Amino acid sequence: MSHQCCRKQKVKRGLWSPEEDEKLIRFITIHGHGSWSSVPNLAGLERCGKSCRLRWINYLRPDLKRGSITEKEERIIVDIHRILGNRWAQIAKHLPGRTDNEVKNFWNSCIKKKLIAQGLDPNTHNLLSDYNYKLNHENNACKPSYHSHQQPTSTFTVVNSQMISGISSTDMKAPLIPFPMIPLAPDNNSPYPPLSHEFPSILTYEYQNPKTKAFLENESCMWAGGYEPIQSMIPEKRQAEQQLEIEKITSELASVGQNTDASFETSNFDFAESSLLPCGMYYNQSSIDQLAWDSWALQEKK
DNA sequence: AAATTCATCAACCGCGATACA
């Protein structure tokens, strides 16, 4: 079925030829796209506007980044996906020069498999229930990455709080709601979403206005598979908790004669630079700003 | 060497949201 915009035209489909690319680039470089539905006619292309738009956005745009996704980009995709789910366009906004299509393809062809191989559900990022079952019933079968010597190869070795506490993924309320997603506008009369300095970052909440601070002190937030008062998530306390958890895992591993390389990948994290999220996730402030806006926009829609 | 399977990713499709007449 052809699109509304090109119902009456004869329309070419399939891969674009270099000649077609050249026509589209020349036209848009000179005139801009304006209305995509009129681009094919004006550019002399037998394509529908939708196809032109897609080709430009995903392939011809001059600001696109070429080459494979880097490890850093991969990590960003995974971390943001954990929060936003399959919102590819939103995720791509955090990766300059990458398109939603590229992110989606990379997710489906690469990241998904890696997560599954690590026993994680790619949708929820929680432990797969059958994987959890295996963990409990097979002594030396596959172990999560922090148990293994060969494993920590990928970027997905964030020590997941569910792994540590052994909470079954079926017990989890997935997806986790990350703390900074709670949209709090310190000024209720403000038409704008909260900015990072107003945002309930654990690091800075002491500097929030009284209203926000009161909220933070009374509200609960999901952490380690359950709800805890937010006060317990202050960095010093959380760091101490992490240390205890590391020691616990280390001694458990030692007791079954395993080399102990358990560690939080975030243990050398600089608390001064970023904000703390549940599940051992850390973001820099600009990501949080973006997430705050995204979250706020989503809330507004509902 | 040929056939088959697998992986990748560009492109398409349909749908919901938005703009506009």
Place this chain on the structure above:
DNA sequence: CTGTATCGCGGTTGATGAATT
């Protein structure tokens, strides 16, 4: 308010080349 056009998004398909049998 209603209908139509367009845009943008996420899910899916299918062509292509690589890997395996």
